[in-house]
Amino acid sequence: MTQDHSLIDRLGGPLAGLCEVVGMPPEQPVELLTGLLGPHGARPANAGPVWPSDIADDHSPAEFSLAYNDNEPPALRILAEALALTPSLRSNMDAAESFLQAHADRLGISFRHLDRIRDLFAAEQPHGPFVLWLSLVFRSDRRPEFKVYLNPEVHGADNSSEVVAEALHRLGLGETYQKMLDHAVRPGELGKRDRLTFLALDLYDEPQARVKLYLSHHEARARDVARASSIVDGVDADEVAAFCSAAGFRGRFDRRPLVGSYTFTGDADRPVGYSVYVPIRDYVGDDLEARFRVQALLAWHGFDTTLFDRALGAISTRPLADGVGLIPHVSLRLGPPRPGVTVYLSAEAYGVIPPRTVRAKVA
Numbered sequence: 001m002t003q004d005h006s007l008i009d010r011l012g013g014p015l016a017g018l019c020e021v022v023g024m025p026p027e028q029p030v031e032l033l034t035g036l037l038g039p040h041g042a043r044p045a046n047a048g049p050v051w052p053s054d055i056a057d058d059h060s061p062a063e064f065s066l067a068y069n070d071n072e073p074p075a076l077r078i079l080a081e082a083l084a085l086t087p088s089l090r091s092n093m094d095a096a097e098s099f100l101q102a103h104a105d106r107l108g109i110s111f112r113h114l115d116r117i118r119d120l121f122a123a124e125q126p127h128g129p130f131v132l133w134l135s136l137v138f139r140s141d142r143r144p145e146f147k148v149y150l151n152p153e154v155h156g157a158d159n160s161s162e163v164v165a166e167a168l169h170r171l172g173l174g175e176t177y178q179k180m181l182d183h184a185v186r187p188g189e190l191g192k193r194d195r196l197t198f199l200a201l202d203l204y205d206e207p208q209a210r211v212k213l214y215l216s217h218h219e220a221r222a223r224d225v226a227r228a229s230s231i232v233d234g235v236d237a238d239e240v241a242a243f244c245s246a247a248g249f250r251g252r253f254d255r256r257p258l259v260g261s262y263t264f265t266g267d268a269d270r271p272v273g274y275s276v277y278v279p280i281r282d283y284v285g286d287d288l289e290a291r292f293r294v295q296a297l298l299a300w301h302g303f304d305t306t307l308f309d310r311a312l313g314a315i316s317t318r319p320l321a322d323g324v325g326l327i328p329h330v331s332l333r334l335g336p337p338r339p340g341v342t343v344y345l346s347a348e349a350y351g352v353i354p355p356r357t358v359r360a361k362v363a
Contacts, residue, residue: 008034008041010349011062015078017314018064018345021307022076022140029138033062033078035099036134040083045349051087054129055079057281057325058350066311067137067333068303069340077342078136079149093131100134100146100203109146110205117167121150128153135200146203152196160196164213167199171211173264180262180271184215184228193218197259208337210273211264218257222250225258225276232262232274235334240276243332246300247278247293255282263335273335275342281325286355288320290327294343297330301341308343315345323352 012030019026034041040050049059056063062080069075082099084091100109121131128151135147150167152160161181168177185194198214217224222244226237244258256279263273284290291312295305316326329344 005045006042007045007060007349008037010045011037011060011347012041014315014345014347015064018066018076018311019138021310021314022066022074024076024138024140028144029076029078029136032103032136032144033080035102036080036082036096037061038083038095039085040087049350051081051083051092053081055081055133056346056349057328057353058346058348060347060349062349063328063344063346064315065329065342065344066308067338067340067342068298068301069338070302072338073140074307076138078138080134080136081130082134089126089128089131093126096132096134096148100148107143107146109203110209111203112205113171113201113209113211114148114203116170117150120163120167121154123154126151126154127156148201148203150199150201152199157191157195161190164196164199168211168213168264171264172266173211176264176268176270177213179269180213180231183231184260184262186217186220186224193220198261200261208265212261213264214259214261216257216259217253219252219254220258221252222248222258225260228260229274229276229334232271232335235274240274240332240334243297244276244278246297247280247330248283253279253283255279273333273337275331275333277329277331279328280330281328281353284324285357286321286324287326290324291320294327294330297332298341298343301332303341311343311345315347318352321355323348324355325353 015029016026019029052059053061061083062078065077067075082092082096084095130151131154133149137145152164168174195216197216200212202209222241226241229235229240230237259277261275262271265272280290298305325346328346331342333340
């Protein structure tokens with residue numbers, strides 16, 4: 001990494017390459033990412049992160065993903081933490097809100113749902129690694145879609161259930177939330193091994209706008225998330241378990257946890273969609289192994305693996321066997337509106353995690 005490579009070079013270049021892979025103009029995605037980074041985008045990457053963002057293993061404040069969909073071309077997504085001039089948990093949240101306000105009129109961002117619950121996540125001394133992150137979704141010939149991720153543990157893990165309960169009550173989803181908890185959480189483990197990790201809101205004012213709740217299952221097995229997924233009508237729990245095993249291994253996921261997310265809408269009495277996220281980089285030796293596993297998962301679900309290989313080439317030029325973390329997660333999305341598989345990609349702006357020796361586990 002040379003002195004003249006800035007953070008936006010290290011993130012914006014790969015992003016432009018991914019745009020080319022999925023066949024969309026790169027100007028708007030790169031412009032929006034540049035705005036999120038603020039003045040820190042010009043900072044030399046070899047100076048290291050100005051803020052230890054939890055979005056990526058190397059503390060990069062952005063991660064990319066390709067969402068393969070059953071009935072439309074893949075979408076390109078950015079998960080990002082806005083960086084304030086002087087970064088902190090509170091100031092980064094304020095920077096994210098300022099960014100959204102600046103683009104609201106031009107890009108059709110709605111704060112109707114966020115305004116109902118914003119005060120619940122305001123803390124003088126926030127707990128956890130973040131308060132508010134942003135997701136930007138780019139689809140061909142459409143303006144970008146925005147989503148916020150809020151931290152349910154902002155007042156501490158012990159208070160997360162009450163925070164989420166009040167938030168979903170205000171959004172008219174309190175009964176649905178309780179049904180999900182009763183089914184998805186292992187007995188006595190809420191706030192312990194089963195933790196409420198993210199509450200996400202779509203920022204557009206349309207009937208299909210979603211609320212999503214993410215539950216991290218620490219020290220879980222594939223069968224645990226399979227059981228948790230079965231609260232959603234139409235979800236094949238065996239498919240969920242098989243996906244986790246194929247992406248990770250058969251046994252207890254004792255490094256980073258499996259994560260399940262539930263999609264809520266106002267006209268249903270239970271979650272209408274489910275996704276499972278496997279932190280694949282913790283359960284492989286290197287990214288070459290991760291690539292083989294992801295290729296198999298994509299082929300299993302009927303998706304072309306050629307685009308995935310092109311995306312890897314756009315995001316990095318290093319040999320895949322020389323590190324681990326280029327492919328941090330892979331997820332399976334079930335239920336409306338867009339079932340499919342999502343592959344997450346790290347630009348490794350600040351460095352590469354060395355490969356590791358992984359001992360396979362069996363159930």
